[in-house]
Amino acid sequence: MCSLRTASVFSLLENINWKLFKNKGVHVTRLETLKLLSKEPHLSDKDYAYQAKLDALRTVNLCNEQQVVKDLVLKKEDNVFYTGAAGTGKSILLRSIISDLRKKYGKSSVAVTAMTGIAAINIGGQTLHSFAGFTPQSSLMNIESLHKHLNRSRRIVKRWMKIKALVIDEVSMLDAELFDRLNHVVKNIRCDTRPFGGLQLIITGDFCQLPPVNKVLNYCFEAESWNSLNHAIQLTTVHRQSEQEFIKMLNEIRFGTMSEKTIETINNLDKAPEYKNDGIDVSSEDWEPKNYGQLRSLIKGCLAPLKLPLKINAQVMLTKNFTKQLVNGSKGVVVGWFSIPSMKFYDEHDEVPSDDVTFVLPVVKFTNGQIKIIPWTEWTLRDETDHVVARRIQIPLILSWAISIHKSQGQTLERVKVDLNKVFERGQTYVALSRATSLNSLQVLNFSRDKVITEERVKIFYDLLTKFSGNDVS
Template identity: 40%
Template structure:
């Protein structure tokens, strides 16, 4: 590639007093352009020892050569400290590039070297990320490390088997599901719509980036008989295509799926795919905890999915995860297990009653209070906001998607944790509702300390959530506008490791997406919600360091267990009006749970594990 030449390439660095012989065509007359420096930089001075401007016999060429020599002999680092272009001389480039201030990572973060090469990292650096015992599934080289029982279930899924797995709160059901989805998408990478991700509720569907099972199936409310529903689906080209192209159907939060509906879906798959196998031969991955919230029934008679006529035929392998990651205190784990089965010992009852004490936190963040009704949540958060005297900042979401029918669109959008209109003030207690990295995850608590323009954030040494390289994976820059006068919240997050991380929070995207890639509904909004209060329903799946629950308000089986099992420790849990009668487990679920396999036991060829952890607990409680 040709480059413009200045003529210096033909000048010998002898600089003798003898007149220069005529040069080639490259040595064109060239007056060097003096470098431009900021007014604050010292001007380049020329030594008088080598300058003789009064010599009348000096030719123009000799004068130019003398000026070049003087410039070269008097160049200094301060004068060239801010070149307009990168110097071509490597030594000069190293000496003249301005030294960048090293970015300080927030507490709990690992650098690229620490993250990618843990063996070379000092123990003090690795100690920033604190795990409970036993250690939860963790990343190694960017990949999740699953427990042995989780790995066995994943292996069966890869082999094409239909499975159901469950476990008490905090056993890593969601972590395993994310790995299953990733593995299946890679396995079926040639067909982008082969893996259908669904859930029984809209909130659960949003959490896994999918849609409700009703929306996937194209059955509406699904109250008609299977044959009529199949005829309805045939008239819906998109729904019909989904049924025909799907190879794997994932159903999350199956505890809230009615057993009759499960049988209808099973039959519909047979009809549409012309295959007598359950669901027309589609591989099923089903998960959830039947000890938590039950299916909603207008008649009041609850029929669980495992009571469906085709359950055993459709899902021949059912497993129970036993290793708890959320809580490390064995006493608390045992108390929650007793509560899960609805039979509390007197020791556990006394302990729960002792948790009615007031907890004071020194960092200014209070607990998240869990309510069974949304009205109570709204009243609590509104009251706390009114007590703050700072200016209100309103953030309105940007919504989109292919669904345009108003009622259906609103129903889809209501499933997002992100709100359509979010009001924040300095001092507001907030919760992150999206996983950003290993330290800042869905459920991380924080407090708004100020509002700032993104253009000034890095100048003020404030990292932008999801945009600043932090060693835990690099994320593309968001499309949110910067430097246009929009002020975004700067939040001081409390990390699980005990440290703090101050981050500016900008809008993120949330969406409801069909297996084909069609986005039915989307919302771009700050990934934050007010967190003085939260509904028990929306808290399902969350991990909270500080929880306050008034069990006097609980009215449904499983609500008390869901609420209390959100806490990571007894130290961060406050329980008001504890009543053992509110701790209810459905007897059908208790009896059915005895049939579950242990994933580790099944891997050794022992079949149903009668000596599994689940069965041992049941012997103690019943």
């Protein structure tokens, strides 16, 4: 097993550059991959995942209800919330809307945000907290102090003044208080008393998924500012025609109205799908497998771990954008090593390595078939004035034999093993099962009726959406 050690968070490599890997001492082990180095760009958070899907968008025809939503956004310029169950095309519609909004207003005039990092990457944006300038300390401030705090940052003020539209994905995790605070902040910064300072809002997500992580649970639709939306629309057309039975079962689990047939079917999913060494275990918490040969430990906390234990055939996940096709969340398997015998990669606190020390970079084969060398990259921690206060250099990978259900929201997984033993949250079972693409790719352990936890307020909200004509609450 190879352990790649982290360098000093302050002292190493002011700028990561591919020229670093063209030193005379570089040679290739096991794979002829040197030619890749002259072609690959430097890792960049600006290399958004949505670009990998733009070509597909050109050939996708939206259904009638999707086109209605898009017309309300692009032609009428209304504030729109739309929702829907798994398979109703929420994501493809959102990417289409974002693409056309950027053509209409300009890329820098459309703020694309989501409540989780993976969801943000999937739509080519950033987290709402990051864009808004909110920090953990912000939540402790009263609204007047928050106004003063944000207005002191020219960068944040300029950002809010420049945009014309605000997109928010994964709205189930946006609580009412934060939504209202955001409204007050934007009106204050833009000196505009209209809701959200006159910005156009496009909000999407499924309130049946994971709720906000708060002591007091208040959904976004319970906020005073929710009335600033002109339309609330529920998508109902299922586009995954080959998985009608699976989608029907997911809808029953979504609202906790499971038939005996659904319960029996899921209980029979306790056998593993076909094994190809690339499945993902999803559980209610990050767990530590016992099998040392497969994985010594799961890395918790920072996405740039202190030590990254790797071996051939280890399953890994990217934690930074790499190319348009390989982004944060892309999964693969370690298939080899790229040797750098001449690299002196240490800081003043480390013992100086001897001349026979060989540094290596992992070579990963991803699920889309691409094989890439994964270089070191840099994580930075900035304060509220945008100054860098810490850096860490590490390989942008984490082990991915298993992830928590909370971390899985926003991902689609080809083969999934779900352990529901410690489910504790509303929507958790629904999120876990709906990560799979089909029944044939899903294994479920410890399922029972009481593992499906739902929220009555969410049921009432969706009942109202269905009740009103055209599924449009305005």
